[in-house]
Amino acid sequence: MTRKQTRMLRRILISVATLAVVWVLCAFVPLPWYAQLALYLIPYLIIGYDVLRKAFLGVVQGEIFDENFLMAIATVGALALQEYREAAAVMLFYQIGELFQSYAVGKSRKNIAALMDIRPDYANLETGDGVQQVDPDTVAVGDVILIRPGEKIPLDGVVLEGSGTINTSALTGESRPRRVSPGDDVISGCVNQDEVLRVKVSKPFGQSTVARILELVENSSLKKAKAENFITKFARYYTPAVCIGAAALAILPSLFTGQWGVWVSRALTFLVISCPCALVISIPLTFFGGIGGASRSGILIKGGNYLEALAQVKTIVFDKTGTLTQGVFQVTGVFPAEGFTEDTLLETAALAESWSNHPIAQSLRAAWGKPLDSSRTRQVHEEAGHGLTAQVDGVPVAAGNARLMAQQGVQIPQNSKPAEGATVVYLAINGTYAGFLQISDVEKPTSAQAIQSLKRQGIRTVMLTGDAEAAAHQVARRLGLDDYHAQLLPGDKVEKLEQLLNAKAPNSTLAFVGDGINDAPVLRRADVGIAMGSLGSDAAIEAADVVLMDDDPAKLPLALRIARKCRRIVYQNIVFALAVKFLCLILGAVGIANMWWAVFADVGVMVLAVLNATRMLRPVKPE
């Protein structure tokens, strides 16, 4: 608890104790009304002096209809009607409610701050004479910093020296550590685990990942959801309306019946119920908890409005490469011809391509996985769009597609049938057909599971890709996507998305998921743009509404569930609070509900709504 809160708690306890003593005293000892009033004023003023002060200041400033004013009028009115106990108790409960609210809000702020505890306090800067601890803000691009085991990486950079593992869980929610070695990029906010790393800083602190994420989370509470705007607008009319209702209730019936005491008392009940804070507080609290909880799982949501839109998603459109697939080519099959082994085929292909930087060449080298002596390869001739020829250990080798083989006069046997949709590299050694290697962009391990999970949630899944029909068909079938559109140019993607937007059900939203590198226009056009694995990409963070910090498509169903839970809690609170308030207003008007009901309608509802909202702070479990 903060100092302010402890002080309030003390006031509440003292006030409760005095109220109890006075209550018992007045119950057993017959006292004249002024003595009773004087006694009840003690707990009343202890607990309510600040409310009275604020109410007075409010009236002076012309700012009536705030909650302090309502409570002041209601309790002073009750005192005037000689309902001393009620006056003191209402004030007391009001303050207990306020304390509870402030505690709950403070706690969820701290909770979010703790899970966003990624801000580094210092950087170990290498200077001419040793290592100095400095503020990360003062480190310049190109400086070299040291990160010891257990320390947070303060700025984005490239590892110069040291290899070990870093823990990215604060950023991605992924507990498996990541291996880094010299030449690898490291991002700020991760924790270095076991080796000293020397890192060359590549971005100033303000643009480093950690600063951008903190900024994003903080700004997210400024973008308000429709539900939040609705409720503040509602409160703007509701409170004055109830106050006017209370005035009418006090005056009109009394003019006819002459029972001023009864009707004024009912009007005061009205005022206590009219406090809008229960409604107003629980909604931002829920969204804040939802956004905070999501960021703990590596899902950054840029505003309450997007969280709301996510809850209504019925269609998800995926980009293929880099989103559902890893976007890197991998050798998925080695098929040597008679008389050749898999190893010969792979090593020869890797050697032949050892000078090339083409993604296919890289995948061949990665598949071979052992060191290659590229000096064994000479006289490399790249044939654009076909492949290449070279001398490996003095033997002529051709590696490429069927056209290259035809050009080289090499016969491909009928029985070598590569899988549909894969890229194929045929190999001829010394003019003889040696076999082929099948290379494909492999799906991410969690893609299929993510799509299944989305389908179970009733979501339509569509894939857009620039790839050839065959490759797209393969992926769509294997992952179980509802639909796909292949061979799209970047401009076509926007057009296709427009069509899908027009075709979606009313009141539902459409999300587009891309890797953010060249999807910016599509990300912007979708109701919710989701960028994936884009920790390093400014453009994606800029264009997207939701950023998945790691590459994991399984985060999508989780994000939707968080969004729906959030929406559920918000609706529950709105319906519950309004229903209880209106019920008590009606019961108060006809004289069934008294001041005690009113206290429940105000404070009780607020406490329950806040408790319900804090459910959002608990993590939503993946299926």
Place this chain on the structure above:
Amino acid sequence: MQKKFSIEVDCANCAAKVEAAVAQIPGVNSAAVSFMAQKLVIDAEEAEFARILKEVAKVGRRIDPDFAIDF
């Protein structure tokens, strides 16, 4: 241009009222208050900020006597 300020505002309803009131200040293009983050973002002309902030402090205190802004 947009600037962000730390504020102290005690109740969620007051925060909403402050947001509406700040948006009404002449020269303010748009304003947003986050009760949870205790932040106020104002979009206005650079040269106008000094005057606007003085008015923000004034309207803020009218709505919530404990309102405070860091600048």
